[in-house]
Structure formats: structure tokens, C-alpha cells
Amino acid sequence: MPIGNVTRGTTGTNRLRRVDRWIAALPVLRRTDDPLVADLGYGASPTTTLELRDRLARVRPDVEVTGIEIEPERVRVARLAERDGVTFRLGGFETPTPRGRRPAVIRAFNVLRQYAEDEVPAAWALMTDRLQPDGVLVEGTCNEVGRVASWIDVTRGGPQTLTVSLRLAGLEAPSIVAERLPKALIHRNVPGERVHDYLRALDHAWAVAAPLGTYGPRQRWIATVRAMRDRGWPVLHGVTRWRLGEVTVPWSAVAPV
Incomplete structure (x- = not known):
């Protein structure tokens, strides 16, 4: 039986563009001999799975993407959209794949929000156990239009990094991401926790850099x-990633106390 719970299924065109851009740059995707990517919990529509394959194919033309959903009707509908390089399967955190192949990358976005914080490690363990030796689970969340996002890169060795990615135009404060932190951190944005200190420092640095807004939000x-x-x-x-509205730190800098 699939492991997990049915999500709300909310999805939309271009919602996951920020994390897709991140995945496209992962070294494991470019080096692997088996470029299989699993999209876990794609929702009520296969749109973001199809977009993921198109974006990754620009850097790895032979990439294959398998969309995985725990709700059978969503899988039935998605299979009508299957095409070269894209398949859909019924499943959950156990991450079933064609012929039992191990994915180089698993994307699990807006999946764990409905779970309790203490359920996260077990879900991570199930997914990372399915990865290739150098594989990466990219687990995170974003707002409905994809302008505010954050994710954690998790390997078999545990969480490695936290990335925040924001639309800079009109940004009032980076801490807007607080309501879209991954489940492992969203309840930790309180005094005494590292992630709270981190977001406060980001807000302060953003405020101090306000004069540079004259040259545009990217320079700021x-x-x-x-x-x-x-x-x-x-x-x-470095600047190549920062100019995209991203900032990444090691997990140790924000890990729960």
C-alpha cells in the first residue's frame, strides 16, 4: 500500500519554477548514468511534473521524470498526459519507480505541510533510502504562485542545506518566507531557534541595503x-545564484536547537 496521506492537490502552471531551476543545476543530475527524477505528490494536475521534465531536459536531454501520487484518480487523469520522458505511478513516500530504478533526484514539494513535525524524519528516511548513492531529495514548500519558496536538500546522510528563493520585485522583507518554510522548520521560527535568528538577520541586512534599491531589487x-x-x-x-533571489546556507546554520 502507498505510504502517506492524500494532499489537497493544489497546483498551477509555473508554481515550481524556482525549485526546478535549482534541480537543473544539481551535480548529480548532470553526472548520473541513470537520469531518473521522481516528482512525489504532484497534485490534482500533472502540470508541474510536465514542466519539470521540460526544464531538466534543457540540461539533460535524456532525463526521465516519474510523477507519483497517492490518490488513484489523480494518477488516472495524469496518465492521459504521459509522453516521451514522463510517466505517472500510484504511490507515496516509498517512491515506486519503473523497474525499481533509483532516482537521482526526488522532488517533494508542498507534501509534508499537512504532517506533524515529528513525522518528517521518517518520511525523509523512506524517500532518501530510494535514492542513488549520490542522490538528493529536494523537499520544501512555496506559496500559491511560486514567488516565495524554500527547500531543504536531503541526502542519505541527512539534511544538507536550506535554500530560500524569493521574487525580489516588491519584496518588503525576506522573512515573508517564514510562512512557507519546510515543515521541519516552520514551527521553529521563534526566539532561541537558529532559523529565527537567520530570518531576523536577513531582514536587517535587507533594510540596511535599502539605498541600493535605486539600482534595482537584484542589486539590493x-x-x-x-x-x-x-x-x-x-x-x-555566489552572485550567479544570489541574483536569482536565492540564498543557501548549510543545515547546521538553521537546524532546530
Whole structure:
């Protein structure tokens, strides 16, 4: 039997574009001999699964994407949209795949929000156990239009990084992501927790960089992330990623106390 609960199924065109861009840059996707990606919990429509395959095919033309849903009617409908490189299967956190192949990447977005925080480790373990040795589970959440998103990269060794990705135009404060943090962190945004300190520091750096808004929100954001790094936060990557509205830190910087 599939493991998990039926989600609300909310989905929409372009909703997951930010995380898709992240997955397309993952080294494992480019290096693997078996470029299989599992899209776990794609929802009431297969739209975002089809978009994922199209985006990944730009960097890995032979990529295959398998959409996995726990609700049988959603799978029946999605199978009508199957095409080259895209299939759909009934399943849950056990992540069934064609011929039992191990995915290089599993995307599980807006799936764990309805679960209790203490259920997250077991779900992570089930999914990462299905990965290729260097595979990555990308687990996170976003708002309804995909302008506010965050995700955790999880490997067989546990959570590795937290990424925040925001639409910069009109952004008032980076802490808007607080309501869209992954389940492992969303209840930890309280004084005394690392993620709370992190979001407060981001807001402060964003406010200080306000004068650079004259040159556009992108320049303001780059200055914000650079200031975070200068103040001791272990920010990863560089301007190429930052200019996309992203900031990534090691899990240790935000892990629950």
C-alpha cells in the first residue's frame, strides 16, 4: 500500500519554477548514468511534473521524470498526459519507480505541510533510502504562485542545506518566507531557534541595503546576501545564484536547537 496521506492537490502552471531551476543545476543530475527524477505528490494536475521534465531536459536531454501520487484518480487523469520522458505511478513516500530504478533526484514539494513535525524524519528516511548513492531529495514548500519558496536538500546522510528563493520585485522583507518554510522548520521560527535568528538577520541586512534599491531589487539582494556572509553567516554559492533571489546556507546554520 502507498505510504502517506492524500494532499489537497493544489497546483498551477509555473508554481515550481524556482525549485526546478535549482534541480537543473544539481551535480548529480548532470553526472548520473541513470537520469531518473521522481516528482512525489504532484497534485490534482500533472502540470508541474510536465514542466519539470521540460526544464531538466534543457540540461539533460535524456532525463526521465516519474510523477507519483497517492490518490488513484489523480494518477488516472495524469496518465492521459504521459509522453516521451514522463510517466505517472500510484504511490507515496516509498517512491515506486519503473523497474525499481533509483532516482537521482526526488522532488517533494508542498507534501509534508499537512504532517506533524515529528513525522518528517521518517518520511525523509523512506524517500532518501530510494535514492542513488549520490542522490538528493529536494523537499520544501512555496506559496500559491511560486514567488516565495524554500527547500531543504536531503541526502542519505541527512539534511544538507536550506535554500530560500524569493521574487525580489516588491519584496518588503525576506522573512515573508517564514510562512512557507519546510515543515521541519516552520514551527521553529521563534526566539532561541537558529532559523529565527537567520530570518531576523536577513531582514536587517535587507533594510540596511535599502539605498541600493535605486539600482534595482537584484542589486539590493546581492548586497544583502553579501552582508550576511560578511557578518559570519555561512552563505553558500555566489552572485550567479544570489541574483536569482536565492540564498543557501548549510543545515547546521538553521537546524532546530
